[in-house]
Amino acid sequence: MTITVPMTYSVEAWDPSYGTTFATEEQDGLAGSEAELEVDIEVPADRWRAVSPRPGVKHPQTVLFVDGVRRVDARIWISQPEELDGGDGLDDGAALGLCASYASGVTLCQHTAAGNTARVVGSQIRRGLFTTAVTASTIDAPGGNYQAHITDADPATPLPQLLSAELQQRLADLEVVTAVAARDQLDPSQQEGDLLVVDGPLRGRQHLPRTLGYIKTHHSRYLEVEQNRLVAQLEPGQRTPVFRMGTNWKRFSWYLRLPYREGAPWAGIVRVECSADLAVTEAVELAYLSQAVLVRYASSEIKDPRAPQNLYPIAGLEKELRRRLGNPQILHRSLRTRRPR
Template sequence: MVRFHVDTWDPAYGSSVDAAETASSTARIDPEVEVPASRWAPIPATAVPRPAAILFVDGIRRVDARVWIEEPLLDPDTGEVLGTQTGMGLCASYGSGVVCSCQRGAHLLSALTRRGLFTTVAGAEDVTTTAGTYRAHHTGDRGEENPALLLSGALQQHLTDLEIIAAAEARNGLRDHDVEDSLVVVDGPLRGRTSLADTIGYIKSHRTTYLPPALHAVIARLGAGERTPIFAMGTSWDRLSWYLRLPSADGAPWVGVVRVECAAELDPQAAVRLANLSQAVLPRYASTEYKDHR
């Protein structure tokens, strides 16, 4: 019989067995996708037709409880119960939604929610509560990898999958909108979502310096609506990226700067089209500073 014990720490504080921060990997950079590195300079916005519909995709995850799961430890030869073994689990709620901005105004096109139990314990089963059922998802143990990081990654992958489903559902919902084209804007990196057509990732937080110093300095020189040239970036996955400054009051060199991504498989001309579209579209939807200073 499998037994569950809820960790008494508030999930907002992490686990009582806390996960160490992982060091950022060094990205492979090719700055010459659009122009030679010697010609890097701010690129002003150009007059391009805006898509008839903009789909904004976002997701959210919440760890409701961290649990410890006990299951019998069996002798592999005799099947005799030798004792118990314990594994970690996350009970989490996660969801994704898509808002469409078109001639009808802003409206919700898709909203999906899920609950899951993420664990390395093979015998774990669904957990039913008064709030709903947490579906069991088993993740293979990877030896020395921190289990908290492993399970958090599994949760994030399920959230990414749900965002893809929500985006596809929203695109299907556009059929009765009488629109010829659309642009999908995903909040955060595009990892795992590069298969979505005409899609860009929108990253507001900056924790890593990717470009060499001479090119990195171009970012601080961006004016409102201007972007850097496109560069290719490879870490554990490949993508094309550029920096864009949204309208903002004068302040720190990086105020209003976001990083935008698109699929690495696109040819340079298609990537430039999306980069130019991002200049035409994203500044229009920038938040006011008292709501979000980024």
């Protein structure tokens, strides 16, 4: 039986860019990982050494960079009848909802005899209301509607974290759609030998051909002490040997050092992933290709505070996508006056 109850809500006045008015517990530091690890994929574990770029590796004519951005435009409190209150909000029966805008896009970089070009070739924008409130419904707002996405409450997961994860999953799904659409628009000559670089882990996108996951923020330590020590010793352009890791999903991975100024031991270090469905030789070839491609796009600290990890095509794409999300102040004000369908 479907219960239809009109949705009423109030918008929290606190600027969402400062987070919510209640705190969530966070852990700092680089924690060890419980992922299964195989380090003797490319070379035996006791022969690990820095791998220098391979001479003669041909840079692809076409490289696509896909990225997404997300923004919480407002946090709202959705009133729920007492009999529908699942304990996922306030004691007075109001459930938290996130009104968010998110977008995905692709930067196409081409290298030809006539010169090098880079341009945004596709983008898609969505707005959504993420909540556990069963009374939630779509909210009309200028520039688009906040489509209601209702998820089940999980007592083991803090509500803001649960809703944020649902938003992130929707964004990841949109990135796949955008990347496939951008590739489909290429001429056959451009598609052959192209490379797709996804900003972030490859999870959920490992089925895409000729694709690398690009991770510039490190939350866990995956390697054992001896192999992990090598990461800090890498010179610009060098990488670790390829290793395989995974828990409920597997992937090949390696660490790569981008050009950087001397600083912290892991300055300029990124981790790169590719699908575990590939043969080992194919993964190694992609690792060498990443050294030829990613180093070329490393940003400068003069232009980007997240240099060198925030690659130029990704940084430019993020800036353009955030512009296309619309004015957050206008959207926040409109949510205070609009009503759900």
